[in-house]
Amino acid sequence: MSELRFEGVTVRYGRALTAVDGVDLTVPSGQVVGLVGESGSGKSTLARAAVGLAELAGGRILLDGVPLRDRRPLQMVFQDPYSSLDPRMTIGDSIAEAAAKGPRGARRDEVARLLELVGLDADRASTYPGALSGGQRQRVAIARALAGRPEVLIADEITSALDVSIQGTVLNLVRTLQRELRLSMLFISHNLAVVRYVSDIVAVMYLGRIVEAGPARDVLGNPQHPYTKELLAAAPRRGSTSLPPPDEALRLVADAEPADPHHPPAGCRFHPRCPIGPLIRTDREHCLTLDPTTEADHRLHRAACHHAAGVLRAVGSNPPVLKELKEDLQ
Structure with missing residues (x-):
């Protein structure tokens, strides 16, 4: 088991787009x-930076306190099982290619072990990807990632391209493997219900920044950032057949234009869509200019919101600061 840490990580595409900003x-x-957030929030770019597929413009990525350089004991399972496997290679060859070098017989045994580990028969090794379903291909992709003996596994939207009937099976597999192999894992999804099912910790990303993070039960049971609340409200619920009536504030911001990631808003990046922000409350114009991430460490779940409801009790070591924060939140 290993700890993966991102410190001030920034990734840019050209000069115009900062996809990940000081994470x-x-x-x-x-x-x-x-790691949850809508499309374009920077989740996949952060994952690609971890495995060396996106160059850092700033910050660093560490494994057990050591910066990642050429040696990257991380493996990534990609979103699309139909394009992540070479159609000209058998699935056994694809898995063997990622496994440690050794005698042919040992590698064949390792392929069989990995296939069985992900719930596929060992005799499938001679099968080509075109003969497999999407769920089976994703199992092969997981087996190939495990062949590299990773210390950290990154799963990027691994169920979004699958039928709903298959998603639960793959999620159960991932959760079982993570526990049995004691892997550290970064699990990325736009679906908060999926993230809630597999995660110990939840981090919410919006326009290249983390806006809230903490233990899954705490963040989902007591969200501090309005964007997290918006994601929770949109998550499907068991037995629900209709959407609840929209809140008046949500109705007012529903027509707001999505922020342009090439030109993110000043101040709080969520303010153009925020149901408790300056679009609704004229007394909150400071959200237009003041960046809430600068004081996030002092808020519950490190929420990047000037009006988050909670304040970290640990700040009590500096009573004047705590008093000012409480006054700001009133």
């Missing part, structure tokens, strides 16, 4: 961190 995030040893 601090820790994947503790042996735990699952669920």
Whole structure:
């Protein structure tokens, strides 16, 4: 088991787009961190930076306190099982290619072991990807990732391209493997219900920044950032057949234009869509200019919101600061 840590990580595409902006995030040893956010929030870019597929413009990524350089004991399972496997290679060859070098017989045994580990018959090794279903291909992709004996596994939207009937099976497999192999895992999804199912810790990402993070039960049971609350409200619920009537404030911000990631808003990046922000409350114009991430460490779940409801009790070591924060939140 190993700890993966992002410190001030920034990733840019050209000069115009900062896809990840100063992200601090820790994947503790042996735990699952669920990273959630809508498309374009920077989740996949952060994952690609971890495995060396996206160049850092700033910050660093550490494994057990040591910066990642050429040696990257991380493996990634990608979103699309139909494009992540070479159609010209048997699935056994694809898995063997990622496994440690050794005698042919030993590698064949390792392929059989990995296939059985992900719930596939060992005799499938001679099968080509085109003969497999999407769920089976994703199992093969997981087996190939495990062949590299990773210390950290990154799963990027691994169920979003699958039928709903298959998603639960793959999620159960991932959760079982993580526990049995005691892997550290960064699990990425836009679906908060999926993240809630597999994660010990939840981090919420919006326009390249982490806006809330903490233990899954705490964040989902007592969300501090309005964006997290919005994601929770949109998550499907068992037995629900209809959407609840929209809140008046949500109705007012529903028509707001999505922020342009090439030109993110000043101040709080969520303010153009925020149901408790300046679009609704004229007394909150400071959200237009003041960046809430600068004081996030003093708020519950490190919430990047000037009006988060909670304040970390640990700040009590500096009573004047705590008093000012409480006054700001009133």
